[in-house]
Amino acid sequence: xxxxxxxxxxxxxxxxxxxxxxxxxxxxxxxxxxxxxxxxxxxxxxxxxxxxxxxxxxxxxxxxxxxxxxxxxxxxxxxxxxxxxxxxxxxxxxxxxxxxxxxxxxxxxxxxxxxxxxxxxxxxxxxxxxxxxxxxxxxxxxxxxxxxxxxxxxxxxxxxxxxxxxxxxxxxxxxxxxxxxxxxxxxxxxxxxxxxxxxxxxxxxxxxxxxxxxxxxxxxxxxxxxxxxxxxxxxxxxxxxxxxxxxxxxxxxxxxxxxxxxxxxxxxxxxxxxxxxxxxxxxxxxxxxxxxxxxx
Amino acid sequence: xxxxxxxxxxxxxxxxxxxxxxxxxxxxxxxxxxxxxxxxxxxxxxxxxxxxxxxxxxxxxxxxxxxxxxxxxxxxxxxxxxxxxxxxxxxxxxxxxxxxxxxxxxxxxxxxxxxxxxxxxxxxxxxxxxxxxxxxxxxxxxxxxxxxxxxxxxxxxxxxxxxxxxxxxxxxxxxxxxxxxxxxxxxxx
Numbered sequence: 353x354x355x356x357x358x359x360x361x362x363x364x365x366x367x368x369x370x371x372x373x374x375x376x377x378x379x380x381x382x383x384x385x386x387x388x389x390x391x392x393x394x395x396x397x398x399x400x401x402x403x404x405x406x407x408x409x410x411x412x413x414x415x416x417x418x419x420x421x422x423x424x425x426x427x428x429x430x431x432x433x434x435x436x437x438x439x440x441x442x443x444x445x446x447x448x449x450x451x452x453x454x455x456x457x458x459x460x461x462x463x464x465x466x467x468x469x470x471x472x473x474x475x476x477x478x479x480x481x482x483x484x485x486x487x488x489x490x491x492x493x494x495x496x497x498x499x500x501x502x503x504x505x506x507x508x509x510x511x512x513x514x515x516x517x518x519x520x521x522x523x524x525x526x527x528x529x530x531x532x533x534x535x536x537x538x539x540x541x542x543x544x545x546x547x548x549x550x551x552x553x554x555x556x557x558x559x560x561x562x563x564x565x566x567x568x569x570x571x572x573x574x575x576x577x578x579x580x581x582x583x584x585x586x587x588x589x590x591x592x593x594x595x596x597x598x599x600x601x602x603x604x605x606x607x608x609x610x611x612x613x614x615x616x617x618x619x620x621x622x623x624x625x626x627x628x629x630x631x632x633x634x635x636x637x638x639x640x641x642x643x644x645x646x647x648x
Numbered sequence: 649x650x651x652x653x654x655x656x657x658x659x660x661x662x663x664x665x666x667x668x669x670x671x672x673x674x675x676x677x678x679x680x681x682x683x684x685x686x687x688x689x690x691x692x693x694x695x696x697x698x699x700x701x702x703x704x705x706x707x708x709x710x711x712x713x714x715x716x717x718x719x720x721x722x723x724x725x726x727x728x729x730x731x732x733x734x735x736x737x738x739x740x741x742x743x744x745x746x747x748x749x750x751x752x753x754x755x756x757x758x759x760x761x762x763x764x765x766x767x768x769x770x771x772x773x774x775x776x777x778x779x780x781x782x783x784x785x786x787x788x789x790x791x792x793x794x795x796x797x798x799x800x801x802x803x804x805x806x807x808x809x810x811x812x813x814x815x816x817x818x819x820x821x822x823x824x825x826x827x828x829x830x831x832x833x834x835x836x837x
Contacts, residue, residue: 466673503672503708583713590709
């Protein structure tokens with residue numbers, strides 16, 4: 353039996369939960385059709401998360417591209433279809449990617465090994481300084497921190513996921529919640545996730561409450577790593593500091609939980625528990641345009 | 649014995665790509681540190697190594713932990729009686745500093761930076777250590793008695809702090825007295 357998973361009209365880190373909830377009722381080896389015909393917009397998180405969805409299926413899934421030409425064309429420019437065709441049987445009108453897109457700071461890029469992170473950081477530096485300072489009014493000095501943040505979140509895949517994932521970086525105007533331009537990093541994988549990664553630490557004692565939510569709190573808030581090396585866990589701590597300095601937001605979904613460091617401009621809750629399960633880890637970092645008087 | 653290590657050259661040899669100038673990822677950091685350690689393997693019982701970041705674009709936290717923290721943790725330790733390895737860091741800019749400062753704090757480490765204004769000690773040092781280190785740098789070569797006189801404090805206190813700074817490889821102990829890393833005779837271009 354084939355199940356149809358409907359992609360919402362606007363796909364971001366929140367609405368992706370609708371996709372996960374539909375998937376929760378479907379066995380991993382069942383055939384699914386991911387139907388994005390009516391989708392008009394997707395954030396970098398949405399696109400990279402869709403690719404990880406493709407990775408999670410035992411039976412090769414189908415994917416129906418958006419009917420809207422503009423949407424489909426944009427997704428092509430982000431590199432989505434190029435990667436999706438390796439994971440899905442594609443249906444509908446799939447345009448060829450043409451030229452670069454100015455708001456795509458980094459098109460969807462696979463991350464499986466250390467060299468991929470070098471490649472990603474090298475490519476982002478060329479554009480990031482201009483975008484951050486001219487479009488987001490952020491000090492050019494923030495570019496290095498941005499590249500470090502990107503590097504550290506990508507490294508989570510290399511170091512912990514156990515399988516490859518994707519990264520994308522994009523700027524856009526976030527009218528709905530913020531009314532300002534933002535730059536967004538999305539890094540998604542379908543690997544082992546935070547709980548399983550921490551459980552692999554030798555001699556680890558689990559608390560009574562041990563679950564995905566506590567694993568996220570340990571890793572993201574307390575900087576705990578599966579490695580005993582005291583130098584470990586600095587990456588995510590550094591990401592949190594950078595995000596805090598620029599009034600940004602970081603959210604991490606893993607398993608059945610999602611944790612967020614929430615800035616004052618957002619009304620997200622810090623911890624979502626008992627979500628529908630989804631493999632791996634999905635990270636989003638959002639840095640907003642700086643308004644005068646904002647943090648430096 | 650003085651050694652100069654251009655970190656960007658080591659990086660390029662490590663990642664096998666001429667285009668990469670960024671010190672990112674833990675495996676890269678570990679590989680770069682291993683290369684540096686190989687270069688240090690031939691050094692004699694006392695060596696000063698200039699670790700030159702001038703041509704490094706940026707460094708992330710993981711790489712800083714592998715390259716800098718682990719290097720200092722291994723060598724900046726007086727218990728290793730066989731060899732005294734001292735490090736002077738050159739070409740460190742604001743682009744590198746955030747990651748370096750973070751790992752120094754995390755491990756309670758300190759190092760000596762060569763800057764346009766001269767050498768300075770950075771990282772986890774208390775006020776007493778900093779005052780003594782700066783005075784040793786100013787005096788060039790000194791001992792506890794001269795230092796105590798210069799600082800207007802007791803010789804025993806100075807001796808204790810000098811011993812700590814030596815153990816942390818922030819000052820060199822010679823037969824003629826103590827020299828701050830980055831002080832006398834160690835500035836080379």
